[in-house]
Amino acid sequence: MATQQSRSAARFMLAPAVILLLGWMLVPLIMTLWFSFRNYLPLRGGDLGWAGFDNYVRFIGSSSFWPSVQTTLIIVGGVLVITIVLGIILALLLDQPMWGQGIVRILVIAPFFVMPTVSALVWKNMFMDPVNGLFAHIWKFFGATPVEWLSQASMQSLIMIVSWQWLPFATLILLTAVQSLDSEQLEAAEMDGAPFHSRFIYMILPHLARAITIVVLIQTIFLLSIFAEIFVTTGGAFGTRTLSYLIFQRVLESQNIGLGSAGGVYAIILANIVAIFLMRIVGKNLD
Amino acid sequence: MGHIQLKQVKKSFGDVTVIPPLDLEINDGEFVVFVGPSGCGKSTLLRLIAGLEDTTAGNIEIDGKDATGLPPAKRGLAMVFQSYALYPHMSVRKNIAFPMKMAGMPKEEQDKRIAAAAKALNLTDYLDRRPGQLSGGQRQRVAIGRAIVREPAAFLFDEPLSNLDAALRVGMRMEISELHTKLATTMIYVTHDQVEAMTMADKIVVLQAGVIEQVGSPLELYRAPRNKFVAGFIGSPKMNLIEGAEAAKHNAHTIGIRPEHIDVSTTEGLWQGTVGVAEHLGSDTFMHIHGVPGCDPLTVRAGGEVGVKHGDTVWLTPNLTHLHKFDAQGLRIE
């Protein structure tokens, strides 16, 4: 529904965004590819020539590689499951008639506004510290030995912190979807004698499918690149080293750019697998 | 001025041709109505004239100048949209002023024209309201006001009345007709409603599948439809089309007779039938007659009240001076 003129205007106006993003994607990507085939050690002589596939072999052969992939997937998957399950429960709850709904909403949305470095620091020191943390006090109050959260239960702690940050997002999107559910449909089902769990499975859940898709898409994008939470809490120790963090260590801590870049290429491949998978679902679900 | 000429204008979307090459001439000051069933290409044709769509081939001339490649803003035409397309964030005054502001007209001249348009359209008290605070009829008038202040070469109306309720529609129809008489500017009006076409047009263009079936004055179309499609489309209730033996008697493949050109009798006549549904409107009675060979049901219109009811047997006599004959291709035989 447009003329040639508006179509060429459209191309012209779309161009800056596309060119910028294409550049943002391609230039560093090509440089990373280049470095990944070099022996590049800035602090130990700089670029020492071709490395062939050495970096790739070394990176994937290192004992940290597969655990880091696993850690990445567990964190992303764990946070997704927790936020979506709790998000649905909270959304259904917040949709019920109550007093002060607006204030509860404000309370629930608050963690989303907290910057990751702050939330990680607060959780690490003021809650999870084995001596002075609030959890330690609670454990002692019940006569239990305080847990050293970030070393003994590092993954669980990390997932908990990240879930706390992302639960508001999931809840709000799901709440918006729940509120648009046709109450007459539900009432009709109730009249037909459908118990709550079948109303939930056959009516509420399908209605939420689209919202869940959005939550999965957006959260995956952000969770794959989660950084500050690990940086501040464990620094990658105690089995919390994600693929991103492993690469970060290779590049910044060991200053091995070649090796880090090879890792980067692996991370890009992993992200692309997830992206293709996600975009398929989303493309189908969004129209 | 407002002479518009389409020369071999063609429109395709991808591989689909919605308008095969067509020619049409619209004279200055004419009220032309494009009418046809939905999807016939009438709105596309209007949008081609407006410049909101490109022609795939052919030329559009406005006042003798080729306007084919001109953007909408440069064509000097004004358009009233089906949804009115008022700017919701502007007051009525600003809505009406917008085209003049775009043209860089001096402020005093703008105010003068706004006042005149508001007076003519009964909008003076509403100038400072937002479109959202107006009724459907008022919004329609704002859209018209926005169009007239520019003093365009021609007005384009895209089904402007279809969002109004029936009573308002009749009123607005008259207002637009009066406006045309007053301004004497070319108007092109798109509708799927043949009543609107018949009551408003100087010239009707009947379209089907992008093809012009007939161009003519309302009465020409009524009296001498060029083919079966136009015969069936113009006139209400629809013309009865009868095929078979009855048509063969008149050396035609199909004969057509309008409901108002059939006499009804309870005693004698040419065709015999049984009354099905009878619609009593007071001024007229429409009867659906079953049992006439070649056309079931046959619609008959009788003036005033007629004392027949469901199941009665009646005799019908067509008025042969108003008989339309069509050949096997559906074209009119004189």
Place this chain on the structure above:
Amino acid sequence: MARAVTNNRKALNTAIAWTIGLLIFFPILWTILTSFKTEAQAISDPPVFLFFDWTLENYSVVQERSNYMRFLWNSVVIAGGSTILGLIIAVPAAWSMAFVPSKRTKDILLWMLSTKMLPAVGVLYPIYLIFIKMGILDTRTGLVIVMMLINLPIIVWMLYTYFREIPGEILEASRMDGASLKEEIIYILTPMAVPGIASTMLLNFILAWNEAFWTLNLTAAKAAPLTAFIASYSSPEGLFYAKLSAASTMAIAPILILGWFSQKQLVRGLTFGAVK
């Protein structure tokens, strides 16, 4: 789907919802409370909740020691600048996709979003080198550009969903009324899309404010925003809970207040228009 229920049921809902709400909010509340305690009270055993000697001392110490205002200003400039720059580039792009869609529009949108999945760490060193070459390492300009680029897909996507709700006929009407493309966008589209543009700006401001990979890795002393300000407390000094809390409160307060005031638009923005 809310409907009438008895007051008892409502009271129960209220109790459960408030409990959960407060539980979720508690870490923030606890941080704010602790920021007003003395260091001794902050680690007292058992912990004190409300009945302590309220003090503002921590705030002045934090400001004095780490020059809060400079970090705050950097955050404001980076988040604000990247949002505005992103908007200037995204509005025309979103206009194109919403009103002149082609067969590839959806692919382009998904592709844009997929660039966000590119692991930042994989391209950290190249960006670092480019920044050094261009002399924009540890500058606000550099971070404005990076933040704009990483948020651009989201800005485009959100604007696109908002623009699509605007009827095309209104834009066509403005074209008939003689508006040029520029005038159409300035006088008609933008004012009509103000609520959508506002929530887009808001969400991106928050995302840029809280972003903590590029801001930590591409800044040092000069251009460091609040994320870096707070990360400096992750060293053992962080064990001074009251000061850590004061610093945290100062880092999150601006965005918390902004977010609360505008939560209605924000919720709409967060759903990317895909959930109604």
